[in-house]
Each structure stands twice: as C-alpha cells, then as structure tokens.
Amino acid sequence: MFRRVDEYLNYLAVEKGVSLNTLDAYSRDINRYVDFLSRQGIDEFRDALPDHIISFLTRLREQGLETASINRTLASLRSFYKYLMREGTAAENPAARIELGKIWMRLPDTLTREEMVRLLAQPGSGSLLSVRDTAMLEVMYATGIRVSELVSLTMHAIHWQMGYLIAFGKGGKERIVPVGQKAFETLREYVENARPLLLGNDATEVLFVSRRGRGISRQAFWKIVGKYARKAGLQKSVHPHTFRHSFATHLLEGGADLRSVQVMLGHSDISTTQIYTHVTREHLKEIHRKYHPRG
Numbered sequence: 001m002f003r004r005v006d007e008y009l010n011y012l013a014v015e016k017g018v019s020l021n022t023l024d025a026y027s028r029d030i031n032r033y034v035d036f037l038s039r040q041g042i043d044e045f046r047d048a049l050p051d052h053i054i055s056f057l058t059r060l061r062e063q064g065l066e067t068a069s070i071n072r073t074l075a076s077l078r079s080f081y082k083y084l085m086r087e088g089t090a091a092e093n094p095a096a097r098i099e100l101g102k103i104w105m106r107l108p109d110t111l112t113r114e115e116m117v118r119l120l121a122q123p124g125s126g127s128l129l130s131v132r133d134t135a136m137l138e139v140m141y142a143t144g145i146r147v148s149e150l151v152s153l154t155m156h157a158i159h160w161q162m163g164y165l166i167a168f169g170k171g172g173k174e175r176i177v178p179v180g181q182k183a184f185e186t187l188r189e190y191v192e193n194a195r196p197l198l199l200g201n202d203a204t205e206v207l208f209v210s211r212r213g214r215g216i217s218r219q220a221f222w223k224i225v226g227k228y229a230r231k232a233g234l235q236k237s238v239h240p241h242t243f244r245h246s247f248a249t250h251l252l253e254g255g256a257d258l259r260s261v262q263v264m265l266g267h268s269d270i271s272t273t274q275i276y277t278h279v280t281r282e283h284l285k286e287i288h289r290k291y292h293p294r295g
Contacts, residue, residue, distance in 0.1 A: 001034050001045060008083050019170075021148065029076035032060075045081070046090045053077060053095050074098060109237055110245045116141060119238070122228035128194040129211060133224055135183075135190035136208055136216075140240065142183035143167070144247030144265055147218050147240035153207040158187065169266040177264050248276045 009027055012018045036056045042048055060070050077095040084090035123133035140150060149167040157166045164178050202213035210216050221240055229238035248261050262273040
C-alpha cells in the first residue's frame, strides 16, 4: 500500500504542482490511514469500506484531533481514492459520501493594540539580528501575510516607491499588499545596514536571512516570535498567525471594509474573512460593558 501512496504523492508533486506543505499534509493523513487499515488486517485500499473510514476518523477524534484536521484528512482520502479509481486500483470511493464534520466557529487569538506595540518593541536595534527581527515582526503586523509568505519574500518583492510588497499565497496566487510607513522604515534599516553584513560574501535573493546568510525557516521564525512574546510578558499564546489575526481585527475595528481585508489577506472566499467580524463584535461588546453606565 505504501507504494500506492508514494505514487500518488509523486503525481501531486509532478502533475498537480502542489506545495511542499500540502504534500506533507497529504502524506501524513494517508499514511495514518494506511497504519489504521493494517491494524484492521486490510492490505488493499479497494477492500476498505465507508465504515472503516468512519472508524478511522472516529479514532482521530478520540486522539484529540480537531474538527478542521479531521475534515482535511477526509478530503485527503477522497482525493486519494479518486486517484486510485483513475488508475484502476479501486472500483469506488468509500470516502465520497461521508459528510464533513461541522467546524464550529472559533474566534482566533489576537493581541490588543497595546500588546502588539509591546511585542514589536522587544527586539530593539542593538544587533544585526535584532534589526532583522524588528523588520520581520513589523512587516508581519503591517501586512498580515502568512509566515510561509514572509520567509519566501525576495528583494524583488518589495516596491519601495509605491509602498507595497508582492506576496505569493496558497496555490502560488500573487497579491499586492500595502506596507505601512513604520514597517517600511524598519525594513529599509534592515536592508541597508543589517542584511549586507549578515550575507557577507554569500548571495541570495531571499529578503530575510540568518546569521549564516541563508533564508530563515518557518520553524525558526516560530521560535523568534515565541522568544519576544515571553520577553514582552504576554500571557496569551502567541504564534506567527497571531500577527495575521491581529492585523485583520485591528483593521476592522478601525473601520476597514470586509472586502478590502479579504483581498489583503488573500482569502478566496469572504466567508473565511467573516470570522473577524465576530472578533470585532466581541470587542464592541466589551467596550459597551466597560463604559456604558448600565453595561
């Protein structure tokens, strides 16, 4: 069965051109499914029934996997079985008629404006790395781009005169995102005074580089964010996506329209952006409770 999985992943990479992150997710989901089937004594995908998939998904739920991850796993299996049917190694898709579980709307973690200011002040400018880190955090908050988009930015992505950058989102979709003055100032400081020294004799088009002159990984940026969140004394769970959530929330609180925020975030469906309207409603309710004489 593992050979079929490898063939499918190769098909996704070569013919579909999916990203490495997507490949990792599909590989993780389907290999978990293979392990489950093996424990059930099933060694051919065509022998699996819808009940087996339901049992597998139930097991994931019992193990603490969130609804969104279970839905993604089901979507992975549907796609995988479509491939097997096309290749003639499965007669039907046992995952086709299993309904996706309802994803209960959950408010994303955000920082208040005061908390964000405190966090952004943590790196300072006392070293080359602190100058770089300040620029990275400011750009994240100013643009709301994803961490994968941040670490893949190149020098050509920044349009200094026009005041925007070009990000490449999911599926390689390109979008233009405005960058605020403060973020541009810290970015210019980094590009002119820190980046050349970090690079040394190396050459790369990647915008943000490590002390060794190489691009920064997503995992490394997670650690950077965690370090400064602890340094700022923030009690909340702070991760790279917190910047994206806070960016959207603060824009809507300031009066931005939902459609504009959708475009800047790169959401293909406005319903994905609408969760932030729930955040701002909660904010307004809190303001009302705090300041209304009968709140």
